[in-house]
Amino acid sequence: MDYDREFLTGTVGVLILSLLSERAMYGYEMLQEAERRSASQFLMKEGTLYPALHQMERAGFLKAAWRESDSGRARKYYSLTAKGRRHAESKRRQWEAISAAMRAILAANG
Amino acid sequence: MDYDREFLTGTVGVLILSLLSERAMYGYEMLQEAERRSASQFLMKEGTLYPALHQMERAGFLKAAWRESDSGRARKYYSLTAKGRRHAESKRRQWEAISAAMRAILAANG
């Protein structure tokens, strides 16, 4: 199903923080993981992801480290800082609250 | 719980369309209904709602009609057009798809 861009606002941040709550990942990997896990519902764009990662790094939520892959390709791995972990938990709770409130409102005309 | 503005993007449209799927309502009433039903999770702002209503009316999703209340006050009631009803159903499905996809992704580190 296609959906309007506007629905993604805010979800991208939660998505990044959630993925990195599990393990360190590099950008391209996050794009693929989001697509895979959501059965292609989420097709995050590079122009969305990379600037978001940079912004979150500047904000002190993430730290980045270059690593070589087996193939010799350089990848920029991101992981959460302590501040980032707290932020992830906060954002996650916010999402769940909004989501629950929306379900409550939509339920009326199910 | 307070939440970041960004999470509301997109939800306001679904909210309006959903409320009007039940019955015609006027703007101020929608503000109160959203707050009441969501247990004060949603505090829609006037600067958000009214421009959205105007935009949706221009787009042909809503039609407006002034009516007098018992107290003699004029209220602008909005209702869905046929196009609006189709749009409401589409937006609702989109929201549910996004919501489900997010839950699938977030579930990993519950």
Place this chain on the structure above:
DNA sequence: TTTTCTTGCTTTGCTGAGCAAGGTATAATA
């Protein structure tokens, strides 16, 4: 009676998220 609060609709201008569209560079594959 005058002030204040609540109801009810409207508008202007700002901010900031997502994205299209472009770019660079290397490894694998045809």
Place this chain on the structure above:
DNA sequence: TATTATACCTTGCTCAGCAAAGCAAGAAAA
């Protein structure tokens, strides 16, 4: 050799939500 996939980055646009303001009338309180 040419193409595809991997992997990163950036500029400039659009558009949604909102703060902040205004207007007007009825209700309540002082």
